[in-house]
Amino acid sequence: MYKINFRHTRRFQEIINAFLKHGFGHVLFRLGLTNRKSSKLDNAEMNMQDMGIRLRKTLQDLGPAFIKLGQVASSRRDLIPEQISVELAKLQDHVTPIPFAKVREIIEMELEAPLENLFIRFNEEPLAAASIGQVHVAELPTGEKVAIKVQRPDIRQTINKDLAILRDLVGYLEDNVEWAKRYCLRDMIDEFARSLNDELDYRVEARNADRIAKQFMEDTTIHIPSIYEDYSTEKVLTMEMIEGIKVNDYEQLDTKGYDRKVIAARITDSLLHQMFVAGFFHGDPHPGNIYILPGNVIAYLDFGMVGRLSEDMKYHFASLVIHLRSGDTKALMRTFYAMEIISDETDLRSFKRDVEDLQSKYYDIALTEVSLGTVFLELFQVAYRHHIQVPSDITMLGKAVLTSEGLLAELDPDISIMKSVEPFGKRLIVERYNPKNLLERSWDGMVENFEIISHLPKDLKAIANTVKKGKVQLDINVQQVQIFLNRFDRISNRLSLSIILLSFSILMVGLIVGASIAGQTNRLWHFPVLEVGSVVATLMFLYLIISIFRSGRM
Template identity: 80%
Template structure:
C-alpha cells in the first residue's frame, strides 16, 4: 500500500475520506491507496456522467488545489472521457468570504500603510469571493475607482501541501501503473503545480495583464485594465475598476443598443491575435472575464491563467487547422510527427484511419456549421485512443477556443470562428516560408551543423571506445523506424545544404580576395566569372531549398 509522508498524514487521510464518501473506495483499493476495498459501483452508478458528478463533488469538497486540478483536467479531452470532462467543467468555488478585519490587516500589512491613507473609500463587502482570494471595490484619493484582489490568509501553505501530496501520488503511480508512466503523470502534475503557484503570486498576474495590454496599445476597441504597481504585491493586486456589462448579459446589451455582431467579431479577432500573432493569450476567456464598455469596446479581466505558444507550436496548430479543413490526412500525420508526440505504442495505420474518419464527418460542410472547438475535441479524443499526449499548450488553446466559441455563438448565432482562424493560419504558414525566414533558418541550421561536425571526431572516438569495451547496446523499435528515417533524412538534407553554402562562401570570398590582391578583373576568357558563379550557386541553393521543402523534411 502507498506510504504517505508523515507531515501530510492528516491531510492525506482527509483526501482519502472524501473519495470514500463519494463512492471511490474500490478504485482507491486497486491503486493501492487503501488497505481494504468497498463495493464496486454498479448499475447506473457506472455511467461516466455519474462518475464525473461524483468526482466533481469530491474535488469541490477538497478545496482550491483540487478544484483547480479538476478545471484543468476538464480541458484535457485527450486524457479524460468527454462525460467526465463536461462535469469537471462545472467546478465552482463555494467559499465563505474573508472577514473585513482580516482583509484590512492583509492590505495594510502588504502595502505598509493604513487603509485610510491608501484609499478615500474602501467597500467592506466583497464584490466577488473565490477559493484563492476575493475582490473589493475602492476609490483612490485621486478619484480613480479600483478593484483590489486580496489573497486568503494561509492559502499558499494549504495549496503547497496539497501539491506535495499530488506529486508523491504521481510518483507512486508512475512506479506502479503503466498507464501513469505512458501519460507522464509526474510531468503533468509538475506543470499544474507551476501554473497554480503562478496564480498565487499576484505580481505575475500583473505582468501578464501588462503584457497583453501592450498587444492592444494601438487598438481602441480592446481595453485591458490598468495596474497600479505601487499598490500591488504578491498578495494584493490593485487594478482599474471596470464598470461595464458582462458579455453574456444579452438583454442588457440589447437594451443599451450594443451591436452583438460587432462584439463577436472583435472578441474573435482579439483572441486569435493573442494566440497566433503574440503567442501569449488569456487562458480562461469565460463570460465572467469579459465585459463590454460604451462604444462596443471589449474589456478582458483576470489574467491569472494564460497560455503561451512558441513559434513552432503556432505553426503546428495552424497546420492542423489548414490540413483538417483541406482534408489532407497525410499532411496531418506529418504535423503530428513534427510535433514529436507520437508514442512507440501508436499504430500509424489505425491512427491514419481514425483521422480519415474524422475528416470525412466534416467533408464539404459549410464553415458556419463547423465548430472548431468541437473538431479539436474530437481530434484530442482520437489522440487519447492512440496513446498520444497532446502538448499542454495545445490543449489549453483548444479549451480557450471552445470556451470563447460558445460565448461568440450566443452573441452572434451565425458566426463561425473557423472563418476567423483560417486567415491567421494562412498568414502563419506564409511567414514560415517567407524567403527571409528561410534564409535565417538556413543560417541557423548551418551554424548548428558546423558545431555538430566539429564534435564529430570526438563522438566517433567515444563510439569506437564503447565498441572496443563491448558495451554498445542497440534498442530498435520497429514502429519507430519510419520516424527515425524521417529524422535522418532531415539531418542529411540540412547537412548537405550547410556544406554547399559553406563551400560557396569560401569559394566566392577566395575569388574576390584573390582578384583584389592581383589587381585583376572578374573576367576570364571574356566571361564574368564571379557573376556567373554567383548565379549558378544561387540557383543550386534555391533548388536545394525547393527539393528539401517539397520532401517535407526541413
C-alpha cells in the same frame, strides 16, 4: 498499500474520506490506497457521466488545489474521457468570503501603511470571492476607482501541502500502475504546480496583463485594465476598475444599443491575434472575464492563467487545420511526427486510419459549417484512444477556443472561428517559408549540426569503450524506424542547404572583394562572371528548396 508522509497524514485522510464519501472506494482499492473493507459498499459499475459528476463534487469539497486541478484536467481531452471532462469544466469556487478585519490586516501588512492612508474609500463588502482570493472596490487618493484582489490567508501553505501529497501519490502510481507511467503523470503534476504557484503570485498576473496590454497598444477596440504597481505585491493586486456590461448579458447589451456582431468579430480577432501573432494569450476567456465598454470596446480581465505558443507550435497548429481541410492525410501525419507526440506504443496503422476518418469528415466542407472547438475535441479523442499526449500549450489553446466559441455563437450565430483562423494559419505558413526566416533557421541548424559533428569523435570513442566493456543493450522498435528516418532526412536536407548557402555567400563575397581590391570590373573575357554566377547559384538554391519542400522533410 500506499504509505503517506507522516506530516500529511491528516490531510491525506481527509482526501481519502472525500473520495469514499462520493463512491470511489472501489477505485481507491484497485489503486492500492485503501483496503477492501472501505470499498465494499461501492458501485464499481458506475458509468462515465456518473463518475464525472461524483468526481466534480469530490474536488469541490477538497478545496482550491483540487478545484484548480479539475479545471485544468477538464481541458485535457487527450487524457480524460469526454463525459468526465464536461463535468469537470463545471467546477466553480463556492467559498466563504474573508472577514474584512483579515482583509485589512493583509493589505496593511503588504503595502506597509494604514488602510485609510492608502485609499480614500474602501468597500468592505467583496465584489467577488474565489478559492484563492477575493476582490474589493476602492478609490485611490488621486481619484481613480480600483479593484483590489486580496489573497486568502495561508492559502499558499494549504496548496503546497496538497501539491506535496499529489506528488507523492503520483510517484506511487507511476511506480505501480502502467497507465500512470505511460501518461507521465509526474510531469503533469509538476507543470500544474508551476502554473498554480504563478497564480499565487499576483506579480506574475500583473506582468501577464502588461504583456497582453502591449499587444493592443495601437488598437482602441481592446482594453486591458491598468495595473497600479505601487499598490500591488505578491498577495495584493490593484488594477483599474472596469465598469462595463458582462459579455453574456445579452439583454442589457441590446437595450443599450451595442452591436453584437461587432463585439463577436472583435473578440475573435483579438483572441486569434494573441494566439497566432503574439503567441501569448488569455487562457480562460469565459464570460466572467470579458466586459463590454461604450463603443463596443472589449475589456479582458483576470490574467492568472495564460498560454504560450512557440513559433513551431503556432506553425504546427496552422498546418493541422489547413491539412485537415485540404484532405492531405500524409501531411497531417508529417505534422504529428514533427510535433514529436507519437510514442513508442502508438499503433501507427490504427492511428493513421483514425486520422483519415477524421480528415474525410471535414474535407471540402464550408468553413462556416465547421466548429473549431469540435475539431479540437475530436483530435483530442483520437489522441486519447492512442495514448498520445498532446502538448499542454495546445490543450490550453483548445480550452480557450472551446470556451469562447459557445459565447461567440450567442453573440453572432453567423460567425465562424474556423473561417477566421484560416487567414492566420496561411500567414504563419508564408512567414515560415519566407527566405529570410529560412536562412535564419538554416544557419541555426548548420551551427547545431556542426556542433554535433565536432563532438562525434568523442562520442564514437565513448561508444567503442562501452562496446568493449560489453555494456551495450540493443533495443529495436520497428515502429520507430520511420520517425528516425524522417528526422535524419530533415537534418541532412538542412545541412545540405546550409553548406550550399554558406559556400555561395563566401564565393560571392570573395569575388566582389577581390574585384574591388584589384580595381577591376567583374568581367572575365567580357563575360559577366558575378551576374551569371549569381543566377546559377540562385537557380541551384531554388531547386534545392523545391526538392526539400516536395520531400516534405523541411
